[in-house]
Amino acid sequence: MIGHIQELIENALEHLVQRDEIELETTPDIQVERARNPEHGDYASNIAMVIQKQLKKPPLEIAEKIVKAMNESKHISHVEAVKPGFINFSLTNQCRLQVIKKILDRKEDYGSNDIGKNQHVTVEFVSANPTGPLHVGHGRGAAYGSSLVNVLKKSGYQVHAEYYVNDNGRQMDILATSVWLRYLELCGDQLRFPDNGYQGDYIVDIARKVRAKFGDDLRVEVNQIFDQVSKDESQGGDKESHIDDVVQNTKNLLNDNYAKVFKIALKQILGGIKDDLEDFNVYFDEWFSEKKLHESDWIDRAMQRLKDGDHVFKKDGAWWFNASYFGDDKDRVLMRENGQKTYFASDVAYLMNKMERGFDRAIYIFGADHHGYIGRLKAAAKALGYDPEKVDIQLVQFANLFKGKEKFKMSTRSGSFITLKTLIDEVGTDAARYFYVMRSHDQHLDFDLELAKSQTKDNPVFYIQYAHARICSVFRQLDAQNMPYNEEIGNVNLKLLDTDHEKALIRQLSMYAETIAKAAVSYQVNTIANYLKDLAQAFHQFYAHCKVQGNNEDLRNARLNLCSATRYILADGLALIGSSAPTEMHSEDFDYND
RNA sequence: GCGCUCGUAGCUCAGCCGGAUAGAGCAGCCGCCUCCUAAGCGGCAGGUCGCAGGUUCAACUCCUGCCGAGCGCGCCA
Numbered sequence: 001m002i003g004h005i006q007e008l009i010e011n012a013l014e015h016l017v018q019r020d021e022i023e024l025e026t027t028p029d030i031q032v033e034r035a036r037n038p039e040h041g042d043y044a045s046n047i048a049m050v051i052q053k054q055l056k057k058p059p060l061e062i063a064e065k066i067v068k069a070m071n072e073s074k075h076i077s078h079v080e081a082v083k084p085g086f087i088n089f090s091l092t093n094q095c096r097l098q099v100i101k102k103i104l105d106r107k108e109d110y111g112s113n114d115i116g117k118n119q120h121v122t123v124e125f126v127s128a129n130p131t132g133p134l135h136v137g138h139g140r141g142a143a144y145g146s147s148l149v150n151v152l153k154k155s156g157y158q159v160h161a162e163y164y165v166n167d168n169g170r171q172m173d174i175l176a177t178s179v180w181l182r183y184l185e186l187c188g189d190q191l192r193f194p195d196n197g198y199q200g201d202y203i204v205d206i207a208r209k210v211r212a213k214f215g216d217d218l219r220v221e222v223n224q225i226f227d228q229v230s231k232d233e234s235q236g237g238d239k240e241s242h243i244d245d246v247v248q249n250t251k252n253l254l255n256d257n258y259a260k261v262f263k264i265a266l267k268q269i270l271g272g273i274k275d276d277l278e279d280f281n282v283y284f285d286e287w288f289s290e291k292k293l294h295e296s297d298w299i300d301r302a303m304q305r306l307k308d309g310d311h312v313f314k315k316d317g318a319w320w321f322n323a324s325y326f327g328d329d330k331d332r333v334l335m336r337e338n339g340q341k342t343y344f345a346s347d348v349a350y351l352m353n354k355m356e357r358g359f360d361r362a363i364y365i366f367g368a369d370h371h372g373y374i375g376r377l378k379a380a381a382k383a384l385g386y387d388p389e390k391v392d393i394q395l396v397q398f399a400n401l402f403k404g405k406e407k408f409k410m411s412t413r414s415g416s417f418i419t420l421k422t423l424i425d426e427v428g429t430d431a432a433r434y435f436y437v438m439r440s441h442d443q444h445l446d447f448d449l450e451l452a453k454s455q456t457k458d459n460p461v462f463y464i465q466y467a468h469a470r471i472c473s474v475f476r477q478l479d480a481q482n483m484p485y486n487e488e489i490g491n492v493n494l495k496l497l498d499t500d501h502e503k504a505l506i507r508q509l510s511m512y513a514e515t516i517a518k519a520a521v522s523y524q525v526n527t528i529a530n531y532l533k534d535l536a537q538a539f540h541q542f543y544a545h546c547k548v549q550g551n552n553e554d555l556r557n558a559r560l561n562l563c564s565a566t567r568y569i570l571a572d573g574l575a576l577i578g579s580s581a582p583t584e585m586h587s588e589d590f591d592y593n594d
Numbered sequence: 595g596c597g598c599u600c601g602u603a604g605c606u607c608a609g610c611c612g613g614a615u616a617g618a619g620c621a622g623c624c625g626c627c628u629c630c631u632a633a634g635c636g637g638c639a640g641g642u643c644g645c646a647g648g649u650u651c652a653a654c655u656c657c658u659g660c661c662g663a664g665c666g667c668g669c670c671a
Contacts, residue, residue, distance in 0.1 A: 031611085033610085033611090033613095036609095036613095036614085037614080040614075044613090044614090046613060046614095046652095049613075050651095052651065053651075082614075083614060084613075084652075085613095085614095086613080086614065129671070166671070169670090169671050170670075171670090171671050172671095240670085316669075317669085318669050320669090329597070329667070330667085333668090333669045337669060338669080340669085342669070342670090342671090343670080368598085368599075368664090368665060368666085369665065369666065370666085371597090371598055371665075371666060372597085372666055372667065374598085375597090395599085397664090397665085398664085438607085439607065439608090440607095440608090442599070442600090443599090443607085444599090444600075444663095444665095445606095446606065446607095451606095451620090459633080460619070462633055463619090463633070463634090466631080466634080467634095469631075469633090470630080470631065470633095470634085473630075473631065477630065481630085518610060521610095524610085527608090527610080530608060530609095533608095533619085537618085540635070541634095541635070543630080544626095544634065544635040544636085547629080547630070548630060550630095584631090585631075585633070586631075586633090587631070587632080
């Protein structure tokens with residue numbers, strides 16, 4: 001429709017130029033946007049104000065000339081030049097009503113678009129270290145990333161969702177060691193648990209699994225573990241070197257069995273993460289193992305490629321990537337003096353791997369604390385010879401968790417965190433997913449547990465779901481009322497939908513497709529959440545003022561069609577952000593236990 | 595110190611690529627159930643869009659400075 005209007009304006013301008021009524025040095029960019037205020041019609045253009053400078057005439061006068069020179073259109077009922085110089089376009093009623101037919105025709109498929117042009121993109125998100133269960137801090141990235149994947153798919157992209165599993169680093173060694181020490185305790189040994197070990201109860205649970213499998217086979221003389229180990233923090237030493245020493249001894253003492261303990265720990269934790277994410281309606285196409293990058297030759301190949309490009313130098317015994325040459329803040333270490341490859345080296349290899357797999361774009365979703373990664377990843381992309389525009393990094397700001405007024409502070413290591421699972425159990429996936437994406441992802445978010453849990457009108461997700469349930473309820477009751485629904489009769493009589501509330505609802509429905517397109521282009525998933533709230537509001541207002549189950553068969557079926565179309569959009573929109581659309585909801589007003 | 599992000603109603607936030615009287619929800623006040631779920635609807639009140647400049651026909655929106663808040667700046671992962 002916007003294209004059609006642009007054409008009308010373009011033709012009008014050509015007429016005016018041909019008739020020498022105006023002169024244009026440059027062809028202006030014709031902007032047509034949806035009118036914000038219904039009083040201004042359906043679409044508006046600012047063209048007259050844009051070209052007023054060239055023409056040196058009052059914009060209103062120009063606008064009026066354009067309107068006069070414009071051809072008739074069967075879709076447009078009214079064109080008007082107004083105050084500062086806008087040209088407002090009103091669609092014919094028939095044109096506006098089309099959206100209902102289209103939705104009923106295409107159903108779940110309605111709203112999709114092809115701006116993705118079938119491009120292949122990979123979206124990497126969550127990627128939390130598998131050293132413990134996901135907590136609420138990971139929840140926002142999961143909710144945002146998953147919703148973005150859905151929106152991109154609906155916009156014609158081929159999307160590959162990936163979780164990067166950091167199964168190789170020092171943290172994993174600390175985890176495996178922590179499990180083993182807990183295992184020894186279960187076997188009855190007395191030992192001093194390192195300050196920097198993983199403290200959570202889930203470690204003990206895993207230790208139980210290890211014991212169930214190996215019995216007492218992995219026991220050793222406890223003193224050997226702490227042989228030649230430097231002092232821990234609470235003993236006046238350094239907790240990092242203490243744990244490193246313990247890890248080293250653990251590896252030596254367990255030999256081949258170390259890998260077995262490690263594997264059980266990883267499998268348990270990753271399994272738990274997968275389960276939690278599935279409960280949260282978050283799915284991945286691939287769980288990409290960092291370890292595999294090391295075991296294959298990807299890291300070496302990536303480093304060789306950087307060396308070939310002369311982007312690597314040796315300093316103080318370590319190998320550095322000259323990232324600052326490519327716009328990063330500083331140079332980055334690829335391989336440490338002790339020969340260990342850094343985490344960044346894996347990142348470079350992984351980036352190269354993604355690009356070699358042929359993606360048109362690699363989208364990364366990071367927590368805000370990782371914003372230092374933007375510079376170094378873009379630098380790596382450039383140095384490897386890729387277009388840095390293909391690397392798209394979105395930062396998700398932190399969510400502060402509140403219970404009423406009380407704010408939670410969390411730390412993974414100490415084990416004092418609220419897990420994602422707890423959140424799902426407490427407030428439910430529907431409310432949690434909505435709350436996580438209701439604000440722009442680059443904004444801080446205050447997440448109030450009490451509010452998300454409350455089944456009251458304070459809670460926007462219930463407001464939207466209730467609109468869906470109401471529609472379902474109407475359709476359920478038709479048979480009992482002896483009022484059969486006939487979509488055909490409704491379609492013929494759509495023109496009967498002419499009250500302000502009906503028009504407002506239709507208008508809202510007609511904005512769904514462009515809302516998705518906008519969300520896909522800008523990565524602003526929150527616009528979907530906002531849209532759904534507006535749609536639900538338009539529906540509730542319509543519903544309060546227009547009786548659907550009336551005796552007039554023509555009007556009833558027309559309104560039922562409107563309800564049906566609204567229901568499809570509500571369900572589809574909720575699915576995009578990972579929430580469900582219940583067909584039935586009931587107030588707890590009559591719960592006498594309160 | 596350097597870098598990134600943010601500052602809109604009492605609170606939590608929308609406001610798309612600059613556009614026509616700055617919008618919701620909550621909290622406050624006042625109404626509406628013999629009627630399709632009151633998890634709903636209607637109304638009132640609430641604002642110098644952090645401050646100061648600049649660009650523009652037009653600035654909450656773009657630019658600069660200042661004030662204020664948060665985060666990041668390891669041969670950590």
